[in-house]
Amino acid sequence: MIKYLVSRLLWLPVVLWAVASLTFLALRLVPGTPIDFVASQNLTTAQIALYKAEWGLNQPLWLQYLSFLSDLVRGHLGNSMSSAVPVKTLLIDRIPPTMELAISAMIISTIVGLGAGIISSTTNSKLVDYSARIFSILGLSVPWFWMAIVLIIIFAVKLGWLPVGGQLDPGTDYKTITHFMLLDAILTGNWSLLGITLRHLALPALAIGLTSAGFVARLTRSAMLEVLRADYVRTARAKGLIERKVVINHALRNAILPVLTLQGLQFGSLLGGAVITELVFSWPGMGRLLLDGVTQRDYPVVQAAVIFIAFIYVLANLFVDLLYHLVDPRLRAG
Amino acid sequence: METTESLRSLSTEGKDMARTVSRDSEVNQFEDGAPVELRIPWSRRFVRFVRKNDVTMIGATFLFLVVFGAIFAGQLTPYSPTALTLHDRLLSPSLAHPFGTDEFGRDLFTRILFGARSVLFSSISSVLIALVVGGGIGTAGGFWGGKLDVVLMRVMDVMLSFPAILLAILIVASLGAGLVNSIFAIAFSMIPVFARLVRSVVLVLVRQDYVMASTSLGGGSRWIILKHIFPNMIPPIIVQATAMLAIAISYASALNFIGLGVQPPTPDWGQMISDGERLIFDAPFVPFFPGLAITLTVLSANLVGDGLRDLLDPMLRNR
Numbered sequence: 001m002i003k004y005l006v007s008r009l010l011w012l013p014v015v016l017w018a019v020a021s022l023t024f025l026a027l028r029l030v031p032g033t034p035i036d037f038v039a040s041q042n043l044t045t046a047q048i049a050l051y052k053a054e055w056g057l058n059q060p061l062w063l064q065y066l067s068f069l070s071d072l073v074r075g076h077l078g079n080s081m082s083s084a085v086p087v088k089t090l091l092i093d094r095i096p097p098t099m100e101l102a103i104s105a106m107i108i109s110t111i112v113g114l115g116a117g118i119i120s121s122t123t124n125s126k127l128v129d130y131s132a133r134i135f136s137i138l139g140l141s142v143p144w145f146w147m148a149i150v151l152i153i154i155f156a157v158k159l160g161w162l163p164v165g166g167q168l169d170p171g172t173d174y175k176t177i178t179h180f181m182l183l184d185a186i187l188t189g190n191w192s193l194l195g196i197t198l199r200h201l202a203l204p205a206l207a208i209g210l211t212s213a214g215f216v217a218r219l220t221r222s223a224m225l226e227v228l229r230a231d232y233v234r235t236a237r238a239k240g241l242i243e244r245k246v247v248i249n250h251a252l253r254n255a256i257l258p259v260l261t262l263q264g265l266q267f268g269s270l271l272g273g274a275v276i277t278e279l280v281f282s283w284p285g286m287g288r289l290l291l292d293g294v295t296q297r298d299y300p301v302v303q304a305a306v307i308f309i310a311f312i313y314v315l316a317n318l319f320v321d322l323l324y325h326l327v328d329p330r331l332r333a334g
Numbered sequence: 335m336e337t338t339e340s341l342r343s344l345s346t347e348g349k350d351m352a353r354t355v356s357r358d359s360e361v362n363q364f365e366d367g368a369p370v371e372l373r374i375p376w377s378r379r380f381v382r383f384v385r386k387n388d389v390t391m392i393g394a395t396f397l398f399l400v401v402f403g404a405i406f407a408g409q410l411t412p413y414s415p416t417a418l419t420l421h422d423r424l425l426s427p428s429l430a431h432p433f434g435t436d437e438f439g440r441d442l443f444t445r446i447l448f449g450a451r452s453v454l455f456s457s458i459s460s461v462l463i464a465l466v467v468g469g470g471i472g473t474a475g476g477f478w479g480g481k482l483d484v485v486l487m488r489v490m491d492v493m494l495s496f497p498a499i500l501l502a503i504l505i506v507a508s509l510g511a512g513l514v515n516s517i518f519a520i521a522f523s524m525i526p527v528f529a530r531l532v533r534s535v536v537l538v539l540v541r542q543d544y545v546m547a548s549t550s551l552g553g554g555s556r557w558i559i560l561k562h563i564f565p566n567m568i569p570p571i572i573v574q575a576t577a578m579l580a581i582a583i584s585y586a587s588a589l590n591f592i593g594l595g596v597q598p599p600t601p602d603w604g605q606m607i608s609d610g611e612r613l614i615f616d617a618p619f620v621p622f623f624p625g626l627a628i629t630l631t632v633l634s635a636n637l638v639g640d641g642l643r644d645l646l647d648p649m650l651r652n653r
Contacts (some may be wrong), residue, residue, distance in 0.1 A: 014492075015492055015495045019492070019495070019496055022492075023504065026504055026505060026508040027508050061490075069404075105411070105602040106459070113634075119505065137633065137636055137637070137640075138629070138633065140634075140636065141580065141584075141629050141630075141632040141633035141636055142625075142629045143584050143587050143588060143591075143604075143625065143628050143632070144588075144631070145552050145588065145591050145604075145607065145608075146621070146625030146628060146629065147608055149607065149611060149614065149621050149622075149625065152614055153614050153618045157614055157615055157618065226336070268497035269497055269498070269499065271497055272497040272498070272499035272500045273499075275499075275500065275503075276588055276592060277501070279592065280611065289509075290503075291501075291592060294503070294507035294508075295507065296506070300505075306368070306496075306500070306504060309496075309497065309500060310495060313495060313496065313497060314495050319496075329511065
C-alpha cells in the first residue's frame with residue numbers, strides 16, 4: 001500500500017514536467033509571439049527588441065526552456081504578458097469559481113447518475129428502466145455548451161426563475177475571504193449571499209452535471225446488474241435481509257468501484273466542460289482566462305493554467321485510487 | 335526462401351485444420367445440446383440482430399440520413415447556405431423554412447445540411463488518424479514488449495493525464511484555428527485510447543496457440559502481425575472507433591463552438607450555436623436546432639456503437 005502510494009507520488013512530478021514541457025513547446029513551436037498581440041499600436045523595432053529582451057524572448061529556445069523550468073520549480077509564475085498582472089493573482093481569482101463549478105457538477109453527476117443507475121437496475125418496470133436508460137444515453141450525447149444554452153432558454157429566458165449568467169447579481173455587496181464564494185457565504189453566515197450564489201451556480205452546474213451523469217448511470221446500471229446476480233447477494237436475500245439493505249450494503253458497495261474510477265477520470269473532463277460552459281454563462285473562471293491567454297499567446301498565463309489543470313486531474317485520480325483501497329478491503333492486504 | 339514459403343503454407347494449412355477440427359467439435363457440442371448459436375451463419379445472425387435491435391437500427395438509419403443529407407445537401411434544398419437575404423432574417427420555423435432563418439436570413443435547415451459535411455469530415459478523419467497512429471503504437475508495444483513498450487505506454491499515460499478536450503484546445507490554439515488543425519488536435523488527443531486498446535488486444539493475441547504455432551514454424555514478425563494479429567483486432571477496434579466517433583463529433587463541435595475549428599462562411603453546427611447564442615431572447619430556435627443535430631448524431635453513433643459491441647463482443651452476447 002505504502003509502496004504503491006510512493007510510486008504514484010513519484011509519478012506526479014514526471015507528469016507535471018511532461019505537461020509543462022508540452023505546453024511550453026506547443027506555444028512556441030508556431031509562429032506568432034505575444035508581441036504581435038501587444039503591438040496594437042505601431043511599435044518601433046527598438047521597442048519590439050526591448051519588449052523581447054524584457055520577456056526573454058530573444059534568447060535561444062533551450063535557454064528559455066531552462067529558465068522556465070527553474071522558475072516553475074521555485075514557484076515563480078511570472079506576470080501576464082498582456083496585462084502585466086502577476087499570474088498568481090490571476091489564478092487565485094479564477095481557480096475558485098471553476099473549482100466550485102466543477103465540484104458542484106461532480107456532486108450532481110454522482111447523485112443523479114448513481115440514482116438513475118440503481119433505479120434502472122433494480123426496477124421491475126420496463127418503462128422506468130427504459131426511461132432511465134434513455135436519460136443516460138441522452139446525457140452522454142448532449143454537448144455541454146448546448147445543454148447550457150437550452151437550460152438558459154428554459155429557466156432564465158422563458159420561465160425567468162434563474163439568472164442568465166455571471167456569478168453574482170449586479171451590485172451585490174461582497175468581499176472575498178477564501179475566494180470560494182459558497183464557502184465565504186457559509187462562513188460569514190450571509191444567507192442571502194448564499195442564495196444568490198446558489199441561484200447563479202445552479203444552471204452551469206446542472207449543464208455539466210447532467211451531461212456527465214449519463215456516463216455514471218450507464219456504468220452503475222451495468223455494474224449493478226452484474227453484482228446483483230452474484231452468490232453473496234442471493235445469500236443476503238436468503239437470510240431475509242430487506243431488499244433495500246441488500247441493494248445498498250451488498251450490491252452497491254461492490255458496484256461502486258468502477259463508478260469511483262470513472263468519476264476520477266471524469267473530473268478532468270468536468271474541468272474541460274467547465275472551461276467551455278463558463279463561456280456561455282460568462283462565469284469568471286479559468287475558461288475565459290485560458291482561452292484569452294491562448295489567443296493572445298500570453299505564455300505565462302497559459303502555462304500556469306494548463307499545469308494547474310493537469311495537477312488537479314492527476315491528484316483527483318490519485319485520490320480515487322486511495323479511496324478504492326478504503327472501499328475495497330481486498331486491495332488493502334495486497 | 336522456398337522452405338519458408340512452404341512452412342508458411344504449412345502454417346496456414348495447420349490453422350485451417352485447426353478450424354475444421356474446432357468446427358467438428360462445435361457440431362459435436364451441438365449434438366450434446368450445446369447452444370445453437372454457434373451453428374448459425376454470420377449473415378443470418380445479422381438479420382436476426384437487426385430485428386432484435388430496433389434501437390441500433392434507428393441510430394444507424396439516422397446516421398445514414400446525416401451522411402445522405404451531407405452528400406446531397408445541394409440537391410435537397412433550394413437555398414444557399416451562405417448567401418445573405420436580409421429581408422428574410424430571423425423568420426420563425428415555417429413550411430418554407432422548417433428550422434427558421436438566422437440573423438442574415440439564411441435558411442437554418444440548409445445550413446445544418448451543409449454543416450453536416452464539416453462535422454462528418456473532421457470526426458471521421460480524426461478517428462481514422464488516431465486509429466492508425468494509436469493502433470501502430472499499441473501493436474508495436476504489445477508485440478515487441480520490453481523497453482519499447484514501457485516507453486510508449488508511459489508517453490500514453492502522460493497524454494492521458496490531461497483532459498482530452500483541453501489537450502485538443504491547446505494544440506489547435508497553438509497551431510492556429512482551422513479545419514485541418516482541429517482534426518489533428520482531436521486525433522492527437524484520441525491516440526492513447528486506441529494505443530491502449532490495441533496493446534491489450536495484442537497482448538492476448540500473441541499468447542494464442544496459433545500465433546505460437548506460426549512463430550515456431552518460422553513466421554516472421556511482419557507475417558504474424560499481418561496474418562494473425564490484425565484480422566483478430568478488427569472487432570474490438572470497430573466497437574471502439576464507433577464510440578470514439580461519437581466523442582470526436584462532440585469535440586469537433588466544441589472546438590467549432592469556441593471558434594477554433596471551421597472558419598466562416600463554411601457552415602458548421604458548433605459555430606452556428608455560438609453565432610446563435612446572443613439570439614436566445616429573440617430567436618431561441620437559431621441555437622436550438624444545430625445543437626439538436628449534434629445531439630441526435632452523437633446519440634446515433636452511441637446507439638450504433640452499443641449495438642456493434644453486442645454483436646461483435648462474444649462476452650456480452652446473449653446477455
